[in-house]
Amino acid sequence: MFNGFPSVGKLTVARSLQSSLTNQSVEIRLIDNHLIIDPAEAVHPGREHQHRAFRDKLRNLIFDELKTLPEQDIVFIMTCSLGANVAEAAVFAEHLEVT
Numbered sequence: 001m002f003n004g005f006p007s008v009g010k011l012t013v014a015r016s017l018q019s020s021l022t023n024q025s026v027e028i029r030l031i032d033n034h035l036i037i038d039p040a041e042a043v044h045p046g047r048e049h050q051h052r053a054f055r056d057k058l059r060n061l062i063f064d065e066l067k068t069l070p071e072q073d074i075v076f077i078m079t080c081s082l083g084a085n086v087a088e089a090a091v092f093a094e095h096l097e098v099t
Helices: 010-021 034-043 049-067 086-098
Strands: 027-031 074-080
Touching (some): 049 086
8 A cells, every 4th residue: 555645656656566566476456546536526526525425435335345355366556645643544444454
């Protein structure tokens, strides 16, 4: 999991890592945080309460589905941009449950 400020290169590094691991015997999947953020921003612009609530629903739906996949066959590389507060520590824990 790569966590950091926006535009620091998390996705670039994650893609490079994914590319370098493609010859391994397991499948490597990249889950970028914008897969969740961008649809939420399109539906509820501005990152206010409605945006955050919808983003949480999307993340829960996606993470619940990821948890159903066989652990031994798939490696997840994930990006996120989480701060150092209680709410985002809980989100970080959700990321760890999937990986």
